[in-house]
Amino acid sequence: MxxxxxxxxxxxxxxxxxxxxxxxxxxxxxxxxxxxxxxxxxxxxxxxxxxxxxxxxxxxxxxxxxCELQESNATYSHQTKREAQHHSVLREMIHEVLKNQEKIRPSLSVEFGYIAKAGQKWSHLPDIVMSHKGVETAISVLTNVDRMKDQKLVKKLRERNAYFKNKGLDTLWFIDVQEQVIDEKTRAIYLWESELDLSSKTPQDEAWDKLLLDLSEDTNQLFSVMSYLSPSPFLPSIDTRSLFYIHSMSESIEFSVHRFIADQKIAPFQAFAVNEGYRMNISTALSLQENLALHHEEQEAKEHEHFRALYEKRLQMWKAEQEFLQAAAQAAAEAETIARAEAHARYEAELQVIYEKARNEQIAYGTSKPMSYNGLKELLKVHLKMTQPEQMLLWTTYVGRQGLINFDRLWELAQQVTSFSAFEELLRKEPRHTKR
Ligand SMILES: [Zn+2]
Incomplete structure (x- = not known):
């Protein structure tokens, strides 16, 4: 040990x-x-x-x-074999900062996990166990994280996290990784699978929930205004969670906090970045009041302000865009109505011209010679809106087979009705014509 x-x-x-x-x-x-x-x-x-x-x-x-510590130490050594060399340095620093607060807070006790739980035959051990006002927290530092691979690690961590929770401990993870990158414009971040499990819900996250709900109760609008594109068919509810990253400096370590709303819960694990993430030094992050601070009060207030301002600015643009889209849609609908009316009027005018021409021809013919089939056809096209198949029917069935060849008589009949089918009824009753 x-x-x-x-x-x-x-x-x-x-x-x-x-x-x-x-x-x-x-x-x-x-x-x-x-x-x-x-x-x-x-x-x-x-x-x-x-x-x-x-x-x-x-x-x-x-x-x-x-003694029993030997066994506990063996479990812990086996568990931490995968960690980077500086894992123990990070653990010692965190332990020291917490331990130093024991003197001023009698309700606090801090111990290395394998020592605190020696003799209890735990199959997983946190790096540090912190007990404050009767609440135990399992603190674990995670190094050597490869976001892309390590499915085995994902499974192991899920198991370990659940194990601590089962034992009645709150869990807190510090992840030693590269800077988390968020897309400033769309506010999307991609999480490593385990990060969903290793995230925390702190009082600050609840404050963010409150702020977001205050800005808009409609997640759809919130995301839309912030230009965030959700990959899921069902939008998540407002539930901000936080992740704590650890950064090794030359002489000390810093923590950063990233807050997000988990969205897509299958790979790739996309989330909506609630904050931009900021760094704080170890003593700020680990200072204990009611809870471990895990945030920087001024930074937090600044980020709230920043988010609110950004939302309100984008909301103006978003509203203007919605109005523009609506106006454009309305204008398009109006234009279509006008175009339809114009087309209809043109059609009516054309009909009128044909009708006039046919009627003039009929009048001209009426006085001198019998109406031609062509003259009748033009008149029926206008008067009964006769179609080409109907015209063929008229020609083959009634003119050809039934011998209705007096076209002046047929026009007389047609003028009594308003549809081709009614015209046909009259035709069927009409006896064969003997002359034109
Ligand atoms: Zn011993």
Whole structure:
């Protein structure tokens, strides 16, 4: 194990090495101090020795004295084997900042997970267990994250997260990753599958929910105004969640908080970026009041203000666009009505011309000679709106077969009716004509 009690405080073995000495000498000095009884087990309080071998530098019980911490440590070591080398550095920094607050907050207790849960045979262990006012939180640091691959890790983390929750602990994850990139224009972010599980719901997220609902209760409008394109057929409800990323600096670490509304819950995991994400230093992020701060108050207020201003500015543009689209649609509908009316009027005028011409011909013929079939046809086209098939029917059935060849008589009949079918009824009753 890498921790021991030294002068009633828990120390990390690497921190006890005198860095002004060559490593070998520093280790030797540490070993001597251990042999004099400087370091004891946090669990059974027996004295520990210093061992340095293939597995690195660690504390060990004397042969035959191993306690339950040994087992817990084995589980934890196995679990953290996949982590990057700086994982332990991040863990120690977070532990130190939290631990320092124990002095001013008697309700707070902070312990490394494998020590806090030694003897309880847990199959997963958080890096740190923080207990405050009776609420336990499992704090875990995650390094070596490859967003694209690592389906196995996704499964393992889901299991681990559920395990802690089952044990009655709140969970808090700090993810050591590259900067999360959001598309400023469309506010879309893409999450790694596990991030949906590892996100938190903090009081600040609830404040964001309140702000968003205040701006618009309609998610559809909210997304539309913010130019966010949802890939899902069903829009999510307003439920802001947060993710905490960890960034290693040269001497310290910084945290950043990203807030989002999970949208597409199958790959690719798209979300609506509620904030742009901002950084804060470790003491701000981990300062404890009612809860761990995990936010920077001024930054948070600034982001609220920024979002509200952006929404209102875009809302003006959005409304103008909606109005423009509506006006355009109305203008198009009006134009179509006018075009239809004009076409109809042209059609009526054309009919009128044909009708006049046919009537004049008929009058002219009427006085001198009998009406021609052609003259009748033109008149019927106008008067009964006779179609080409009807014209063929008239020609073959009634003129040809029935012998109705007096076209002046047929025009007389046609003038008594207003449809071709009514005209046919009269034709069927009409006896064969003997002459034109
Ligand atoms: Zn022990």
């Amino acid at each position: 890498h921790h021991a009690v030294y002068q009633s405080a828990i120390i990390y073995i690497e921190d006890r090495l005198d860095t002004s000495l060559p490593r070998k000498q520093a280790v030797e000095r540490l070993r001597k101090a251990a042999n004099k009884g400087a370091y004891s087990c946090p669990e059974c309080h027996r004295l520990l020795r210093v061992r340095d071998g293939e597995r690195g530098l660690f504390f060990a019980h004397n042969p035959g004295e191993a």
